[in-house]
Amino acid sequence: MKNILRTISFFFLFYNVFPDCSYANIPADTLKIDSLLAFAFTLEANQPDSAIALYEQAGIRAKKIKDPLREGQSYHYRALVMFEQGEYDLALENYNLAIELYKQSGNETGIASVKSNMGNIWLLTGDYEKAVDLYFQAIESFKSLKDTLRLLISYMNIGTLFYDNDYPGEGLNYLELALPLAVDLQDDRTLAEIHHSISLNYYKLDSIESFLYHMRKARSYAIEADHLYVEMLTYNSNLEYHIDHENVDSALYYARMNLDAAELYGNPYNLTGTYNMVGSAYILANMPNRALIVLHKAHSLGETHGFIPMLAWSNESLAKVYESLGTFREAHKHASSLNVLKDSVFKMERQKEVLAMDRKYNVAQKQHELEQQQLSIELKDQQLNRRNTLVALSGAFSLLLLLLIFLLYKLMQNKSRLSAREMEQVKLQRDKQMIKALMEGEEKERRRIARELHDGINGNLAALKLNLAGIQNKDFSSLLEETMSEIRDLSHNLVPDVVKRSGLKNALEQFVYKINRSPDIKVDYQFMGSENSIAEEMGVHMYRIVQELLTNSLKHSGASQILVQIIINEETISLTVEDDGKGFEINPEVGLPENSEGIGLSGVENRVTYMQGSFDIHSSSHSGTSIHIEIPLTANVVS
Template identity: 25%
Template sequence: MVFKSKAQYKSDSLLNVLATSKKDTNKVNVLNNLAFFYFNSDIPKTKKYNAQALSLAKELNFLNGEALATNNLGIIIQKDGNYDSCIILQLKAFELYNKAGNKKGMAKSYSDIGLAYWRKAEFPKALDFQLKSLRIYEQLKDQKGLSYCYNMMGIIYRNLKKDDEAIDYYLKAIEIRKKINDERGLAASYQNIGNIYKSRLLEDTAMMYYSNSVALHKKINNKSAESMVISSMGDLKYEFKKYAEAKKYYLLALEINKNAIDSNNLATMYINIGNVNCRLKDFKNGEADINKGLNILQNLGDKEGVMSAYEMLAFSYQDQKNYEKALESYHEYILIRDSIMSNKEKEQVAELQTQYEVEKKDLQLGKNKAELEAKEKQNFIKNIIIVSIVLLLVLLFIIASVFYRKKQIEQKAAVQEELARQKDIRSRSVIEAEEKERIRIAKDLHDGVGQLLSAAKLNLSSLESKLDIQDKEQQLIFKNAMGLVDDSVKEVRSVSHNMMPNTLLKLGLASAVKEFITKIQGMPNLRVNLEIVGMDHRMEQEKETVLYRVIQEVVANIIKHAKASELTLQLIRHEKELSIVIEDNGVGFDTSKLNSFNGIGLKNIISRIEFVNGSVHFDSTVGKGTNVIIEIPI
């Protein structure tokens, strides 16, 4: 719906009147009329004259003039999608009209607020304000106001998928508009009826109504509305898969109004052109145009438009067999569609309509009761048939959607499974390589360096027996050398054993951990507690090796960094999992910085536990020690 005002003058006449007007209420009216005149052709001028009208009306305390300028400012900013600000301004205009006792102005503000809510796709609120406006127009017997409300209510019911109710209200609007020769209103109603015939795939009938609408819009020079109707003609050709003809109408619509098009219509043009390009297999340009329109509509908060854009993107991706993106777009479409028309909103709409019908019946006192009952019965049967058909279609659609989604999920699961398998293979290869390298180094230390040191010790012992060293200082030096060689032999054996303990290979994890803890229990200032439960049976050697390395790494970190005086290690085997708990009373650390640590120790622990499909949790507070909890499925 576009700007409404009483004045319908030519711009030159209005400007002449403005030039000779005094600073009074008449000048406010002329400024408001000029703002209306330029609304569809020159928005900057509209804003200019509207601002002047609002300023002068406030200065003169002219309530009706201020209310009209305030209401019209809401309509101006609504053109760019600022619906919430528009509603605030029009509620203020309603209060000004109410204060001035102008019921017609109050009705118009209500109706314009309903229009803003309709553009926001909040249909229950939109219908509520249209009903409020309708009641006032009925009291005033204002035919033009009634025709507007009837037409707008038809649009709302059309959005609610109630075409029969929509047609009833459109016909009421047309009947009045013909009587009062409202060409602008007739053009809009013709377009609305054409939309219904388009949805029913009656091409010739719909084109007839659209053509009538275009002719009237041309007559009154309403380029914006003319562009919209021509775009609808393109939609109709699209429905019949006449894509080349549809593209012609869309481009013509954009060309007609390219200098004055508002954001909402511009978005619609882009989406329509993009969609038809996709149907013509020009996917690159098609998707680019649809996304242009989608970005505009998202900024405007136009849920209906955003929903349609996602639906078109879904079809485009489906045609390209890009099922993952198609599914994503379709999911967004479903979410927005459901939010627009929830069950709660349906109940609100039904309640509002019932309230209005009750009030009408009270006023008419049972007039034409028999005819009303017959019509209601006929509508009831018709609605049952329509609802049954719709439910059947919805059921078929749901079945198709479920089947399609199942296929997509299966494909995605197969991809994820393969990625997981490849990751497992890579991790297994890295760990196996590490263990092989450990075994090699351990053997080299034991068989190479260890044997050399042992041979050196034997040679020194032999040398000692042959030499008769009398000097005590030389005896001490020789004895220290023998001690160093002996310590080196022990250290090499210890390192070799830690890298690949025989106990782990022969007796399993529990025995190896016991041996490992026994070695560190003699450390000064550290008390070590070990508890092993249910470890009577061995696990896979691969898991045992990984867990032994992890325990070694955690305990080493505690000894090196925690400054702990007590360490507790628990290995508890359950029916389906193995739990490892390592606790210390050391300095602790900030777990929120866990990902920022530069060391590879914690990363190795996490990666090794992930390799055996386990989980590791670090629970620590600065100054209060650390708990490391590891859980492994068995």
């Protein structure tokens, strides 16, 4: 069973009570409270204790002027900061006080928001019955209030709960309800969070292609929105994926990226999970001493904050490492602690309760929807009967006239659309023919140069070697042989007949093998799927694209590790090339580097355009460069 990303994603709800009216109409005391609340919010990330103190002052002032709305908000926001600090009991106390004050002021949105946030605490501490009950209460409230954003976040929290209890199918159901709401909001941060959660559920369902697709989407949105939290989670997920598949080099790469991001983010729960995961990577790489350092950090945080599942995980890993080192006393101590923490019977009962409550909720929801539909049908029947009388007297002529106008309008509209579409098709066909002509010219020139190298220069060198055979100079002979070998390699690279002979997969394996002979670079090559569906011409283009991207990375990025991943499914061929080198500036208008000609990307762009594919680049100084290309296997070829 997959247990990827034991670090759970939590989504919190805020309730903003700042007034929409003009400041001229707000009393001075109220303005002072609003200013304190706003200033405290800016301190939450870097000065949490100061933020709590300011929220307390705001609450005291609100109580003095008998403003339960703002007093409730002071407790609500205080609890959110306490949760981030791992003070769950104090957070629950403040949440309960906030609910009572919101009830006094009649704020249903605030009450529902607090319930959803309390559900996060019970989910983290293992009381799934309380968590699911609070989540469903919040969902019903947000539905009745028609609050799209908070309803979306509640769906995401329910999805997290089912994922945490190993019900990925049910988790996907709720996340798929949240996704269209997030698309409508056009919020990159929320889209990053949803795509990441969806990817984890697909991983538990062993749907690797869907997992990789949504993980790439999540990281793309996270980098675009500067969302460090989700960027950290994507590194964590990729780390466990490579641990599960025993890819040591890739696991160590993502371990470093995950550790840097988690320590920068600083949340105790996420940091505990990261230390445990990095420890697993070091165990895989046979680095027991490094594993002990991070696993003891995870164990210490787990004990301090009461993270029971995390503590069990660190005990299990520590017992394994100490046993491998022959330190059996320490191994026995951690194994005993693990047995105390295990409570599989409790977890199974909780899982049954979660499913039972979910079924009850679905039954009640469907019954309510049927009642609403029946009521709506009865009202529509009454309205229809009244309208029929009016339509029979005066509607026939009006309907005929409207129909005639509509048909005339559609005729003109279709004619205009057809003309524009034809012009677009002609332009597209012309562009494709131009690109094909450029590529054919380039291939002819490559073949001419290759022929000259092979038949001309290489032949002359061979003759020179025969003429100088009598000279006993090993250095001279070795240099001549090396020069002839390099000319043969250059000739073969210019005309990649190996693609036609051996197929794309083997051709790229040979190309990567030559690069990996250098001690300064490591290329991780992954090929998934069957290449039988790839046409010969498309295979040559894909070989050229990988060749140009790797050459570009070797020349410009200064990278030490490069990932080349090809995934083939029924409809598309997907290529991802990532390196850990120095990035470059992206032109936001075209989505390409400022000087794409200078760094060798124009040829790649032409080939992708010719094959009707998509070309996506992300680059930054701290995470290198990531290029993703998707080509439809049914791409038309210009004759």
